[in-house]
Amino acid sequence: MFKNLPSQIEVVEVGPRDGFQNVKTFIPTQDKLAIIDSLIAAGITEIEIGSFVSPKAIPQMADTKEICQTILKKYGETINPSVLIPNLRGAQLAWEAGIRDIEYVISVSETHNKANINQTHEHSLAELAKILDTLPKMAVRVGLATAFACPFEGWTRYDQVISLASEITSLGVNKLALSDTIGVATPDKVHDLSLIMQKAFPASTFALHLHDTRGMGLANTMAGILAGIRIHETSIGGLGGCPFAPGAAGNTSTEDVINMLSTMNISTGVEWKKLLETTELVRNKVDASLSSHMAKAKIYNWPNM
Amino acid sequence: MFKNLPSQIEVVEVGPRDGFQNVKTFIPTQDKLAIIDSLIAAGITEIEIGSFVSPKAIPQMADTKEICQTILKKYGETINPSVLIPNLRGAQLAWEAGIRDIEYVISVSETHNKANINQTHEHSLAELAKILDTLPKMAVRVGLATAFACPFEGWTRYDQVISLASEITSLGVNKLALSDTIGVATPDKVHDLSLIMQKAFPASTFALHLHDTRGMGLANTMAGILAGIRIHETSIGGLGGCPFAPGAAGNTSTEDVINMLSTMNISTGVEWKKLLETTELVRNKVDASLSSHMAKAKIYNWPNM
Numbered sequence: 263m264f265k266n267l268p269s270q271i272e273v274v275e276v277g278p279r280d281g282f283q284n285v286k287t288f289i290p291t292q293d294k295l296a297i298i299d300s301l302i303a304a305g306i307t308e309i310e311i312g313s314f315v316s317p318k319a320i321p322q323m324a325d326t327k328e329i330c331q332t333i334l335k336k337y338g339e340t341i342n343p344s345v346l347i348p349n350l351r352g353a354q355l356a357w358e359a360g361i362r363d364i365e366y367v368i369s370v371s372e373t374h375n376k377a378n379i380n381q382t383h384e385h386s387l388a389e390l391a392k393i394l395d396t397l398p399k400m401a402v403r404v405g406l407a408t409a410f411a412c413p414f415e416g417w418t419r420y421d422q423v424i425s426l427a428s429e430i431t432s433l434g435v436n437k438l439a440l441s442d443t444i445g446v447a448t449p450d451k452v453h454d455l456s457l458i459m460q461k462a463f464p465a466s467t468f469a470l471h472l473h474d475t476r477g478m479g480l481a482n483t484m485a486g487i488l489a490g491i492r493i494h495e496t497s498i499g500g501l502g503g504c505p506f507a508p509g510a511a512g513n514t515s516t517e518d519v520i521n522m523l524s525t526m527n528i529s530t531g532v533e534w535k536k537l538l539e540t541t542e543l544v545r546n547k548v549d550a551s552l553s554s555h556m557a558k559a560k561i562y563n564w565p566n567m
Numbered sequence: 568m569f570k571n572l573p574s575q576i577e578v579v580e581v582g583p584r585d586g587f588q589n590v591k592t593f594i595p596t597q598d599k600l601a602i603i604d605s606l607i608a609a610g611i612t613e614i615e616i617g618s619f620v621s622p623k624a625i626p627q628m629a630d631t632k633e634i635c636q637t638i639l640k641k642y643g644e645t646i647n648p649s650v651l652i653p654n655l656r657g658a659q660l661a662w663e664a665g666i667r668d669i670e671y672v673i674s675v676s677e678t679h680n681k682a683n684i685n686q687t688h689e690h691s692l693a694e695l696a697k698i699l700d701t702l703p704k705m706a707v708r709v710g711l712a713t714a715f716a717c718p719f720e721g722w723t724r725y726d727q728v729i730s731l732a733s734e735i736t737s738l739g740v741n742k743l744a745l746s747d748t749i750g751v752a753t754p755d756k757v758h759d760l761s762l763i764m765q766k767a768f769p770a771s772t773f774a775l776h777l778h779d780t781r782g783m784g785l786a787n788t789m790a791g792i793l794a795g796i797r798i799h800e801t802s803i804g805g806l807g808g809c810p811f812a813p814g815a816a817g818n819t820s821t822e823d824v825i826n827m828l829s830t831m832n833i834s835t836g837v838e839w840k841k842l843l844e845t846t847e848l849v850r851n852k853v854d855a856s857l858s859s860h861m862a863k864a865k866i867y868n869w870p871n872m
Contacts, residue, residue, distance in 0.1 A: 264754065264755050264758050264759075264790070267755060411869075411872060413869050414870070415870065416869070416870035416871040416872060417871060417872070444869070446830075446869070446872050448827055448830045448831045449569065449789050449827070449831070450569050450572060450831045453569050454569075474782075474860070475860065475864050476823065476826055476827070476860050476861060476864055477779075477782075477784070477785050477820075477823040477827075477859070477860030477861070478785050478823075478827055479782070480782050480783050480785065480786040481785040481786040481788070481789045481827070483786070484754050484786045484789065484790070485569070485789070511860075511863070511864065515782075518781065518782040518783075521781055522753055522754070522781070522782075522783055522786070525751070525753045526753045526754070526755045554782070555779070555780065555781050555782030555816075556781060556782070558816070559780050559781055559816065564716075564718050564721070564749070564751070565719070565720065565721035566721040566722060567716060567721060567722070567751050
């Protein structure tokens with residue numbers, strides 16, 4: 263009787279970027295590739311596989327070029343790999359590596375934008391314009407960090423989100439993600455902002471990128487779905503965080519979201535029991551504790567569940 | 568824009584019963600009392616403080632009489648303490664201890680009812696009738712265990728829940744709790760069953776009793792609220808489980824629920840930051856790992872959050 267439930271949701275796996283970049287111990291390239299293979303085997307097709315950032319800043323992402331080339335060669339156009347880039351240089355490296363879909367992040371809170379990437383809004387927007395001018399055939403989506411709250415400034419106002427989104431869409435970008443960077447948003451806020459943004463930008467598509475700090479990851483996913491959001495960014499194992507948001511926990515986990523959606527007969531193209539094999543692979547290969555509930559649940563022999 | 572959000576929700580704390588009874592190491596009576604005091608100091612008024620079961624079956628509950636007497640003497644009618652009882656004998660002990668509000672549990676799945684309390688539905692209902700006859704002035708609520716799914720039989724059908732609830736309400740009981748004993752229910756099922764039961768039994772009041780095994784505790788709490796459920800049973804620290812439901816995790820935690828509701832400006836009478844002092848007390852006094860998110864979150868110095 264949740265009358266607005268869709269038959270289909272697109273899940274974008276961001277673990278190999280957002281998850282891995284928050285892991286201190288270097289994950290060997292072969293292990294990263296094995297995890298990506300396993301995600302794809304479970305049915306994931308939209309997947310952020312790395313980041314063209316300075317290897318000095320984030321050594322974990324130093325092998326992104328090799329990963330992109332291997333994945334593109336192996337899977338061709340059967341999947342849609344993307345990467346995160348912090349600037350024009352990163353976008354150019356992505357293009358050269360064969361990537362045609364990139365994510366660029368701006369924090370709605372300028373204080374957080376400065377802490378996270380040491381840039382003003384003006385500079386972030388100017389860099390985005392340069393990327394769009396230089397690589398007109400690249401698909402670009404923008405993640406709006408701290409769309410709900412900032413660890414430095416507190417709750418974000420809806421008009422702040424609208425204002426930044428206006429500047430971004432005026433540059434020609436129409437795919438945006440609303441990010442609860444520190445994981446404090448409540449279902450009412452997620453529902454409201456989702457509706458407000460879709461109404462204010464009818465030509466744009468919005469995704470949700472949630473963190474599970476206070477346990478509301480799935481409640482907020484549901485709130486977003488009820489408000490019409492059809493794209494959800496998640497991370498295998500619940501890996502993730504934000505180095506400039508102390509106290510933030512990992513992303514809402516892919517396996518928790520896929521289990522919930524599958525059990526509600528919402529198709530994602532991903533098999534949740536198969537995906538738990540990826541969870542085990544991550545547990546064995548990645549030096550990080552997994553925060554997903556499905557990673558802890560011992561339930562596989564319950565009938566039909 | 569979640570238009571059905573109420574201004575108030577009643578949270579029933581079941582940690583000192585459902586939580587503690589799943590802890591193997593005996594918690595000294597003074598520590599149990601200190602935790603109950605702390606819960607009450609945070610604003611909890613509805614609280615299940617123990618169980619009159621056989622001390623041989625559950626040694627952790629052996630001091631329930633002492634706890635009842637101490638709490639009743641200390642707080643009088645400013646709070647409403649209740650206990651769980653498995654049979655008439657337990658109900659009589661509760662009455663003698665001064666308790667005027669009891670919970671009795673029947674599993675919708677008869678297989679689980681036999682595994683959990685070694686009784687058929689017929690026997691469970693006959694015992695309930697005896698309790699109501701013998702103690703006509705006792706307030707009795709019935710928990711419907713496995714209302715969503717059974718670890719032995721799989722998904723529970725809605726008509727099974729209606730059927731058992733009909734028998735219970737025909738005995739004169741009008742307070743029931745829908746329990747997701749193993750924690751696999753999804754928001755659509757919680758929403759649907761909540762609506763169905765309220766429609767089928769308009770003279771009855773329904774609570775939700777959720778477990779967080781697959782991370783949907785808060786999503787399901789929201790689904791229940793959107794479907795009109797105003798009473799939610801939770802456990803401090805996310806303690807809890809079910810000895811006859813292998814793989815089940817603890818209850819949806821009180822602090823996670825209170826944080827979510829408070830942040831949405833839904834009044835519960837409980838202060839969530841004060842409640843985190845109870846969480847710390849439980850962490851120090853109870854030999855169990857805490858599954859609540861708020862117990863792990865390091866977020867207290869974020870502005871206004």
